[in-house]
Amino acid sequence: MIHKYDVVIIGAGGAGLRAAVEIPKEYSCAVISKVFPTRSHTGTAQGGVCAALSNEEEDSWLNHAFDTVKGSDYLGDQDAIEIMCQDAPRAIIELEHMGMPFSRTKNGKIAQRRFGGHTKPENPADPYSKRIPVKRSCYSADRTGHVMLQTLYENCVKNQVNFFSEYFLTDLIIEDNICKGVVALDIATSEIHIFHARAVMFATGGFGRIYRITSNAHVGTGDGCAIVYQSGLPLEDMEFYQFHPTGLWRLGILVSEAARGEGGILRNSKNEPFMEVYAPTVKDLAPRDMVSRAIISEIRAGRGILGSDGTYYINLDLTHLGRKIIDEKIPEITGFARTYLGVEPTKECVPIQPTAHYAMGGIPTNYNTEVLCDTAGNTVKGFYAAGECACVSVHGANRLGTNSLLDLVVFGRRGGKAITEFLKTSEFTEFKSDPSEKTRSAINKLMTQTGNEKVSVIRRELQENMMELCGIFRNENDLKKMKSLIGEYRERYNNISVDDKGKVFNTELIETLELKNLIDLAEAVNHSALNRTESRGAHCREDYPERNDAEWMKHTFITKNENGDPVIGYKPVVKTRFEPMERKY
Amino acid sequence: MKVKFRIQRFNPEKDSQPKWQDFEIEASENMTVLDCLHKIKWELDGSLAFRRSCAHGICGSDGMRINGKNRLACSTLLKDLNTAKTIVIEPLPALPIIKDLVLDMTDFYEKYKAVKPYLINNTPPPATSERLQSNEDAEKLFESAKCILCACCTTSCPSTWSNDNYIGPAALLKAYRFIFDSRDEAADERLDIIDTPDGIWRCHTIFNCIESCPKEINITWHISQLKKKISAREL
Numbered sequence: 001m002i003h004k005y006d007v008v009i010i011g012a013g014g015a016g017l018r019a020a021v022e023i024p025k026e027y028s029c030a031v032i033s034k035v036f037p038t039r040s041h042t043g044t045a046q047g048g049v050c051a052a053l054s055n056e057e058e059d060s061w062l063n064h065a066f067d068t069v070k071g072s073d074y075l076g077d078q079d080a081i082e083i084m085c086q087d088a089p090r091a092i093i094e095l096e097h098m099g100m101p102f103s104r105t106k107n108g109k110i111a112q113r114r115f116g117g118h119t120k121p122e123n124p125a126d127p128y129s130k131r132i133p134v135k136r137s138c139y140s141a142d143r144t145g146h147v148m149l150q151t152l153y154e155n156c157v158k159n160q161v162n163f164f165s166e167y168f169l170t171d172l173i174i175e176d177n178i179c180k181g182v183v184a185l186d187i188a189t190s191e192i193h194i195f196h197a198r199a200v201m202f203a204t205g206g207f208g209r210i211y212r213i214t215s216n217a218h219v220g221t222g223d224g225c226a227i228v229y230q231s232g233l234p235l236e237d238m239e240f241y242q243f244h245p246t247g248l249w250r251l252g253i254l255v256s257e258a259a260r261g262e263g264g265i266l267r268n269s270k271n272e273p274f275m276e277v278y279a280p281t282v283k284d285l286a287p288r289d290m291v292s293r294a295i296i297s298e299i300r301a302g303r304g305i306l307g308s309d310g311t312y313y314i315n316l317d318l319t320h321l322g323r324k325i326i327d328e329k330i331p332e333i334t335g336f337a338r339t340y341l342g343v344e345p346t347k348e349c350v351p352i353q354p355t356a357h358y359a360m361g362g363i364p365t366n367y368n369t370e371v372l373c374d375t376a377g378n379t380v381k382g383f384y385a386a387g388e389c390a391c392v393s394v395h396g397a398n399r400l401g402t403n404s405l406l407d408l409v410v411f412g413r414r415g416g417k418a419i420t421e422f423l424k425t426s427e428f429t430e431f432k433s434d435p436s437e438k439t440r441s442a443i444n445k446l447m448t449q450t451g452n453e454k455v456s457v458i459r460r461e462l463q464e465n466m467m468e469l470c471g472i473f474r475n476e477n478d479l480k481k482m483k484s485l486i487g488e489y490r491e492r493y494n495n496i497s498v499d500d501k502g503k504v505f506n507t508e509l510i511e512t513l514e515l516k517n518l519i520d521l522a523e524a525v526n527h528s529a530l531n532r533t534e535s536r537g538a539h540c541r542e543d544y545p546e547r548n549d550a551e552w553m554k555h556t557f558i559t560k561n562e563n564g565d566p567v568i569g570y571k572p573v574v575k576t577r578f579e580p581m582e583r584k585y
Numbered sequence: 586m587k588v589k590f591r592i593q594r595f596n597p598e599k600d601s602q603p604k605w606q607d608f609e610i611e612a613s614e615n616m617t618v619l620d621c622l623h624k625i626k627w628e629l630d631g632s633l634a635f636r637r638s639c640a641h642g643i644c645g646s647d648g649m650r651i652n653g654k655n656r657l658a659c660s661t662l663l664k665d666l667n668t669a670k671t672i673v674i675e676p677l678p679a680l681p682i683i684k685d686l687v688l689d690m691t692d693f694y695e696k697y698k699a700v701k702p703y704l705i706n707n708t709p710p711p712a713t714s715e716r717l718q719s720n721e722d723a724e725k726l727f728e729s730a731k732c733i734l735c736a737c738c739t740t741s742c743p744s745t746w747s748n749d750n751y752i753g754p755a756a757l758l759k760a761y762r763f764i765f766d767s768r769d770e771a772a773d774e775r776l777d778i779i780d781t782p783d784g785i786w787r788c789h790t791i792f793n794c795i796e797s798c799p800k801e802i803n804i805t806w807h808i809s810q811l812k813k814k815i816s817a818r819e820l
Contacts, residue, residue, distance in 0.1 A: 035636075036690070038734055039644040096715040099704025099768070101726045108717035140727070146643060147730050154703035188683060217639040253641045336641060339660060340615075456627030499631030502598050505684040508631035 008197040012037035014408030015387025016203030017152035022416020045145025047258035048137030049405035051088035056135040072396025073537035077574040100151040117287040179383035190503035206388040211356035212463035215254035226517030236391040237361035239528035245291035247355025268303035279585040292354040315349035369415035397537020451495025479530040614664035635686040645733030655737040655797035677740040700760040705771035738794035754794040
């Protein structure tokens, strides 16, 4: 079946929905999502969204930009970061006007709280004076992502946006560097649909599911990023994958930084508040990459706490906060601790471990969300990307907490505006050949191939090995080992047999298609990590422990060549006003 | 430990009506029902269909009937069930089955849309600042805003079972979310929508919705506030 829309947006999380709201009524717009929109992963974000509103104390967008640049370990593009931080107050006010329910201050303004890596100079007159934590994160208890997603969906309902829910993206149609649409599978019927469009936006989210312990939903398989990579287009900075320091032990379910923002303290087996050693000024509110490494270092030094299954964890101590703060400010996450670990956070410490959380890298775009096809900054006509799947790059080598929700609404809107401009002059371009052929033959092959491999077995091995060999600490030997394992998974993939031969809601087929995407993304992450012989932000090479600005102040672009092998290129980092400094907290 | 499951299956390509299938797996008490369903799907029968995403009770995908109660599979741990007996899993009632535990939710979503689930305010907001709202007024909304649209409540309600047209507790809760928002100006419009024979008056205060809500929202209380508001309007 062929559909024709001026704009097709893939993904109904924060970025996709925000873009959809922006498209004027005179253009037809469809949003395709593999889940019903309110099931999207944006809904699980907890702690808040930062903007220098100065509702609780004096702050400025420049402080926010400085923190974001420093947090990115100077790999973020400063022009894009300035745009995001300067636009942040407007973006949050706009969400409030759309109806998003926020916690409030005594004066009825949007309430704000502290968050990791968000600071201001102690002396406002001297930007280089000691930095102290600042209340910048706008929040709605610890359900900020949930209410943001609901609000954006509600606004789409109001605007009567067309949704194709439970459609799985299988291909991107690009001919002569012009993006003409996408191919997707209707999960309910297995019917293949072609969406012919003048503009396509990917807002397809992240790929935490390449790792065993992850905060990401089961749907977080990075389908958009993988399809871009499979199409021969580049992915940027894939080696920078963020581990959030506080996932529930064994499960990886996120325990927001808000828990530490409200005063929670990490403790080792000796009950020591060890972050004092690693980040003397901001302590437990250091950026995520540093806290995750500190946790693993404590465990490696024998100061982890031995769990019932033989693995180690660290304690998150909330007991001193009191029931009122726990119930009012962080009810959801303390509820998770009760439900899943049987721990009462008002009386006991919560066992945590770092959890794979966020891809700083992704589909390279400029700050108008146009997708880049090369390191020179040329774009693919009619193709846009925003949100976690995109790499603008505002997060560089390490994202600060709350900046992801901000990224969604700032760049989702910019994408909507850029597309609207583009539609004024663009036309539909006909297909040169049947764009669904590739999808059809790939699915036929999967449904008929026989072998003794199971999707779940290969996926589990991939996730466990990525965790072990390409996780928080990395080295050449491990990364090379992972490279050869990925080659094996690719071979074994051809021997998977799919039990379910039916057409209706064949989720086994979907999982098989997702696994191919995971394997490709693992390759892109691992190969980029092997190539970057320095440590910066979330990418930590034990064999190259220092940041090396002379050689590595540049973005990695990874592309599949005609033989399907990864090739590396580089793009310079954009610097405006912030000089690289040593990153200390 | 070994745990037995009895799961309602329905494949529209083969079956004329739903049937039961038994599975036995090795499981531990800290596993969720979703973990068990995954284990069954990944190790025993790949064709088993169910929805799931976040796996920690936020996305609202995996509402199902577990031992006769509407719950989220990802928020139900084996230790809270009697594992000595077979655990019985069925789709939520009162909605058409697509396959196995996957329901056609169209009717549920249409009823959600019917209450105009978005802020309506025709007074231009301040140009560069938020609309002010006291924390007290904001907190009036928080409990209702927790709703994850899992449909556990609406499909647990005997009024839903006996009348397809009943708008149901989830939609009423959404109506509350906006009617009681100090920033909203369309309370009357929404009250007109729910003040109908198939609207709020089909709620007979049976409390099933509260029991089935995985987010522990006191839905009946919210509905009672709407009823009061309608009654006050008539006086």
